Amino acid sequence: MALLVFVMVLLVAAIAVRLVSVQVAERETWVAYGRNQRDGWRELPAGRGAIYDRNGEPLAMSVIQPDVIADPSNVIDAAVAASILAPVLGVDAETLEEKLTGTGEYALLAAGVDGEVVAEFDALREAEDEKAEAAGEPSALTGITMRDRFVRFNPSGDLATSLVGSTVADGGVDENGRQGVSGMEVQFDELLTGQPGRIYYEHDPSGRTIAGGTETVEPARPGTDVYLTIDQTLQYEAERLIGDQVAATGAASGMVVMMRPSTGEILSMASVAVDGEGDVVNTRDARPVTAVFEPGSVNKVITVAGALEEGLMAPDTVLEVPDHLTIYDKTFTDHDPHPVRAWSVTDILVTSSNIGTIKIAQTLGRTKVDGYLTEFGLGETTGLGFPNEEDGITLPLERWSGTSIGAIPIGQGIAVTALQMLAAYNVIANDGVYVAPRLVAGTDSGDGRSEAEASANRRVVSTETARAVREMLEKVVSEGTGKRAAVADYPAAGKTGTARIPQGVDATDGYLGSDGRYHYQSTFLGFISGADLSILVTLQDPRTSTYGGEVAAPVFSELAGIALLRSQTPPPALTESPSVEVPELSATAREIGEDAGPTATAAAG
Structure with missing residues (x-):
């Protein structure tokens, strides 16, 4: 009997110990178990x-x-x-x-x-x-x-x-x-x-x-x-107009970028191409930032601006300009044969003379030419942060050959994105200050819209240099190769460019395609002076004409008119005088009414 009592006492004690353990020491564990069973x-x-x-x-x-x-x-x-x-x-x-x-x-x-x-x-x-x-x-x-x-x-x-x-x-x-x-x-x-x-x-x-x-x-x-900084209406018009022009010219593709030079805001960015069924459609990749091309004549502005900024040239500086120039084993030519001309820097830019630009570059020197390409934003990403943005292709100075001083200033041997090139022109439109492009206007986390920070900026050339180049670019439109870019009652300024597209299939001529012909990138880019509006239009391999002044400039004109109407920007006073005096075109320069053509005109000498 005593043994039974002893066993019972032990059992009660064990149960008591277990109850204490469950209710005190292991309380949270068992509470959590219960919750998992219920919750x-x-x-x-x-x-x-x-x-x-x-x-x-x-x-x-x-x-x-x-x-x-x-x-x-x-x-x-x-x-x-x-x-x-x-x-x-x-x-x-x-x-x-x-x-x-x-x-x-x-x-x-x-x-x-x-x-x-x-x-x-x-x-x-x-x-x-x-x-x-x-x-x-x-x-x-x-x-x-x-x-x-x-x-x-x-x-x-x-x-x-x-x-x-x-x-x-x-x-x-x-x-x-x-x-x-x-x-x-x-x-x-x-x-x-x-x-x-x-x-x-x-x-x-x-x-x-x-x-x-x-x-x-x-x-x-x-x-x-x-x-975004994009304007839906301008985006629609950009896509519509570049799509129509690609179809009308038989081009393979086309791009448009519109910006506000003073803020770096991108107002529209369009990219279209012909698909496998022959229809013109929007591309899935944003080619103005993810694809590169040789800029051709539009690159000449950087060399001219650099020479003016260094005090080596002025808009009225006159150079003797032949129609061809041999540098080492290559001969560069102007688009049309002509006798030696006494042309001012203004004449050279307005007529898009390859030889005149090369002579300006030789005076500026390779180190300065390379430096200004960098200062204008080429060879590096714009800082937009967009996925797969290309930084372009520029040749390191130590890898320049003897002929690079002839090719690079006229837009050969380098490659840019459309956004890079327009941002470079914005320097001229913005009185010499580079403003980084941006796509984000603001954000809203639920407590109201917060505006994005202003874009980074830096001075590239002086206000005086920028205004002189701007006056010259206005003459490109009013008297030179960009007449079809004109916008009624507004001072349009810009540059045409027609560059051969590298093909890489012919060992003796890298620009000759497998189909036995040359393919061209035809471009116009510029701005409306005083309106805070810049536009780039470029077409790849148009078949009706290869000249940027004929196939790209009209799209610029129409888009600029639409954008000016949308922003309700009034025309400047018609009596307003230029801020910088540039010379009138010479008689021989004025005779050139057509696009200066491909900048890639070079042959072994």
């Missing part, structure tokens, strides 16, 4: 931030396309529920029944249903709930509901598609957890991505939701909205 949660998806143009017009936004989901553990009768849902969801009943009888607490019945299906499902569920209530039974659709899914929607279709970019289909993510795939969508993915929320609820051990149980919601936080 459940599911994620609440967050909307992705929208992308707007500068005026708040949506370019990309997230819209709800719900999923129809089920918790199989809560479904009353899978066969009945499947037969009810099949006609609405457009999924056969057998497939639905299989999902509804599966294991686990989640089954996807239909993904991303449209508004019509949502309305039908809501009406069906309401009818089943009323029927169940009247019968005093659970609804046949118990355990079946809709869960929001956010998918990307572009209200303007393909407009600015290469800039805005794309996301993973159906609101999904890639292997790195990112939604953005290209363009601004991937550049600002972290900013645009929202923070999911959670809904906490109580369920029984079998997984069924406890009616009347506690429910707590942690709201999802949508991503930050991004406002």
Whole structure:
């Protein structure tokens, strides 16, 4: 008997010790276990931030396309529920029944249903709930509901598609957890991505939701909205006009960039190409920043500006300009044969003389030529931060050959992006100051729009030099090779360029294509003096004419007129006198009314 009492005492003591352990020492562990048995949660998806143009017009936004989901553990009768849902969801009943009888607490019945299906499902569920209530039974659709899914929607279709970019289909993510795939969508993915929320609820051990149980919601936080500097209307017009011109000229592709020189804001950036079926379509890559080309004659402005800034030349400095010049083993020529001319620097730029530009470059010297290319922003990215932005191709000074002083100043042997070249011209439009291009105007995290910081800037040439070059570029339009870029009542300034495109298939002539002909990049870029507007237009391999003054300049003119009307910029006073005096064109220079043609005219001497 004593032994039995002793054993009982030991058992009671052990139970007491265990109770103390469970209630005191292991309390939190067992509380947590209980909670896990009772508490459940599911994620609440967050909307992705929208992308707007500068005026708040949506370019990309997230819209709800719900999923129809089920918790199989809560479904009353899978066969009945499947037969009810099949006609609405457009999924056969057998497939639905299989999902509804599966294991686990989640089954996807239909993904991303449209508004019509949502309305039908809501009406069906309401009818089943009323029927169940009247019968005093659970609804046949118990355990079946809709869960929001956010998918990307572009209200303007393909407009600015290469800039805005794309996301993973159906609101999904890639292997790195990112939604953005290209363009601004991937550049600002972290900013645009929202923070999911959670809904906490109580369920029984079998997984069924406890009616009347506690429910707590942690709201999802949508991503930050991004406002671009792009103007939707100007983007549309740029895409329309360059697309029409590519089709009209038989070109392979074309690009347009429009900017505000004083702020670096990009107003539009268009890139179109002919697809495999012969249609002109927007490219998926933003070629004005991801593709390079030899600039040709448009590059001459940098050499001329450098010579003026160094005090080596003035607009009225006269040089003896033959129609050809041999440098080591290469002979460079002007587009048209002519006797030796006494041409001013203004004549040389307005007529786009290759030989005149080379002679200016020889006076400036290779080190200074190279330095000014860098100062004007060539050979390095613009700092835009856009995915896959190219930095262009410039030859390091130590790798210059004897003929580089002839080729590089006239735009051969280097390559630029369209954005780089327009940003360089903005230096002249902006009184000698380089302003870094930018695409973001501001952001909004839900507490109001915050404007982006101003672009970085630096002085490249003096105000006097910039204004002198600007006056010369105005003569290119009024009297030279860019007459078709003229805009009525406004002082347009700019430069034409027609450059052979390197082909790399002929060992003796790198510009000759496999089809036995030369291919050309035809460009016009410039600005409207005093209007804070600059535009680049370039076409790849146009067939109706190779001259930038004929195929690119008219697009500049039309786009500039549209932009000036949209900004309501009044024409300058017609009596306003030039800020810098440049000489009148000489009689022989004035005779040249056609584009100066390809800058790549060179042959072995």
